[in-house]
Amino acid sequence: MDRFLSNFVHNIDAKGRVSVPAAFRQVIVARGIRELFAMRSLTHPVMDVGGPDLLERFEQKMAEADPLSETYQDLSIFAYGDGTYLKSDAEGRIAMTDFIRSHTGIKDRVVFVGARDYFQLWEPDYFEAYRNEARARLLSARQGQASTARAPE
Template identity: 40%
Template sequence: MDGFVATFTNRLDQKGRVSVPAPFRSVLAREGQDGLYCYPALDQPAVDGGGQRLQEAIASRLSAFETFSEEHEILSTAFYGESRVLKIDQDGRIVLPEEFRAHAGIADAVAFVGQGYKFQIWAPERFEARQKEARAHLRSVTRGLGRNNPGHSGAGEQA
């Protein structure tokens, strides 16, 4: 797999350092990154992080808006103005800035959650609640899969 997958929970030390999971460091290294590109998630109490592919996804999203438009300015401020590049030390750790910890409600543990081209950093208890919400939503979405598919017979399906 060439993306960020799985969930890892690590302890935050008194200096605000946390170990980045080794599989995530490997993905970043393959992308030519020696640190994490991070910013407060736009719609969750979490921090979005990643490397080159995340930066490319941001650039692609911004390209949908006219340069200097209000939408472009707002999004570019959110994606770039609040971002940080967090260096990974020789022990595989980063220092998680206080403003990121406050945004995510992180106290003493950190959940790194893979999302393919990026990952998120959560307070473990907040992620557990989010995961339950996501699973419930996923069940409602998957119930409708295939119903509008012309090649799907609907056999064996219950309404």
């Protein structure tokens, strides 16, 4: 197991902690990730969570940019100023901090969603709606491709 795969809904306890799914903890161990880094998604009210490679993606983009450019500044603010390390305890729980809750709308339950090299934290109702919309878009695109392939010339 070396990819974050599938999705899991977990309850947040009274102290604001939630258990990272066992399957995700196995990936974390297999990849040798010691610290989890979280950053706000640019496209949805979702948190992206991963190891050093998540942060390194942005650092690589920053290395390609002029350090005096606005793009560099934007990437720097996004990666460093709008990200945080997540603390986990011995039982594999992480805290659902105000930083996470204010961006995601998560209250008492969270969906952990695999995204190959990292995972995401979603508010359950938002995830379900997005998943249904994504499926509809993919089916529509597939049907459009099938119609084009069958059309006579």
